[in-house]
Amino acid sequence: DEMDVDTIWMDGEFQDWDDAQVHVLTHGLHYGTGIFEGVRCYDTADGPAVFRWDAHLDRFYESAKPYEMDIEHDREELTEATMELIRRQDLESCYIRPIAFYGYNSLGVSPKDCPTRVAIACWPWGAYLGEEALENGVEVMVSSWRKHSSSQIPTNAKTTGLYVNSMLAGEEARRNGYTEAIVLDKEGYVAEGPGENIFMVNDGELYTPALSQSILDGITRQSVIEVARDLGYTVHDDATISRGQLHTADELFFTGTAAEVTPIRQVDNVEIGSGTRGPVTEEIQQRFFDLVEDPGDEYADWFTYV
Numbered sequence: 026d027e028m029d030v031d032t033i034w035m036d037g038e039f040q041d042w043d044d045a046q047v048h049v050l051t052h053g054l055h056y057g058t059g060i061f062e063g064v065r066c067y068d069t070a071d072g073p074a075v076f077r078w079d080a081h082l083d084r085f086y087e088s089a090k091p092y093e094m095d096i097e098h099d100r101e102e103l104t105e106a107t108m109e110l111i112r113r114q115d116l117e118s119c120y121i122r123p124i125a126f127y128g129y130n131s132l133g134v135s136p137k138d139c140p141t142r143v144a145i146a147c148w149p150w151g152a153y154l155g156e157e158a159l160e161n162g163v164e165v166m167v168s169s170w171r172k173h174s175s176s177q178i179p180t181n182a183k184t185t186g187l188y189v190n191s192m193l194a195g196e197e198a199r200r201n202g203y204t205e206a207i208v209l210d211k212e213g214y215v216a217e218g219p220g221e222n223i224f225m226v227n228d229g230e231l232y233t234p235a236l237s238q239s240i241l242d243g244i245t246r247q248s249v250i251e252v253a254r255d256l257g258y259t260v261h262d263d264a265t266i267s268r269g270q271l272h273t274a275d276e277l278f279f280t281g282t283a284a285e286v287t288p289i290r291q292v293d294n295v296e297i298g299s300g301t302r303g304p305v306t307e308e309i310q311q312r313f314f315d316l317v318e319d320p321g322d323e324y325a326d327w328f329t330y331v
């Protein structure tokens with residue numbers, strides 16, 4: 026198959042791709058009651074290493090909490106399963122997708138007596154928005170869809186059902202000729218991308234929306250805040266950014282496990298800054314790509330070697 030995956034870990038066992046199946050009456054399929062992670066393994070100077078595995082595992086278990094989902098596999102088991110999947114498939118760099126969801130018991134909305142199913146798959150994945158995007162930036166549109174507010178659904182939990190909003194926003198943008206969307210929160214302030222956090226640069230300082238603003242607590246966001254501060258930048262990680270401020274920003278960029286650090290060159294056909302990757306974005310992006318190639322002592326504790 027095109028994903029080039031032979032083995033998937035599911036419910037405690039390594040299974041062939043073809044055998045890793047669920048029933049059509051799975052609770053999570055009907056009601057979006059799953060939680061998941063997206064993680065990258067980088068081919069570092071000292072071999073394949075998973076970036077911020079501990080932080081992703083923390084978020085995985087935390088995402089399960091509001092749904093009272095009991096993941097019966099501990100950190101050691103999920104870690105060993107993931108490393109073994111990467112080793113078995115001889116992957117040097119890859120994307121890792123752990124997922125937990127309510128399986129089949131009865132189809133009431135209450136997941137009572139539905140088993141919690143857990144699976145992990147890994148596959149090779151390049152630049153999410155394309156190599157060209159990393160260098161020249163993407164053209165985005167402000168979506169007409171708003172983000173669900175954190176009073177409607179726990180937006181800090183990485184829940185499968187939440188991604189219908191991401192899909193609607195992203196597809197609306199692509200239908201209109203853009204690469205990606207920016208989604209505003211209920212009040213109309215900038216929240217995030219469909220699968221990315223967002224940063225703004227003005228007068229050499231960085232701004233990113235507050236965690237209270239219905240956004241995911243992105244692990245790349247956390248990492249980029251730290252990297253930028255290490256480079257000497259002032260980072261405001263509790264900003265409120267209006268739609269108009271997007272247009273007048275010196276620079277904008279997305280962060281995410283899939284998108285890594287992707288410059289934004291236009292919003293709604295308005296050029297941002299010079300209309301290409303800005304110098305602050307470039308410096309942070311370069312530092313990010315350097316450190317995932319060679320963490321050195323400074324970022325050694327962000328990596329779990331396969």
Ligand code: PMP
Binds near residue numbers: 063217220245246283
């Ligand atoms: N926001 C949303 C809605 C996302 O899906 C993602 C991707 N997980 C992010 C932000 C970025 O998070 P991370 O850096 O942890 O991948």
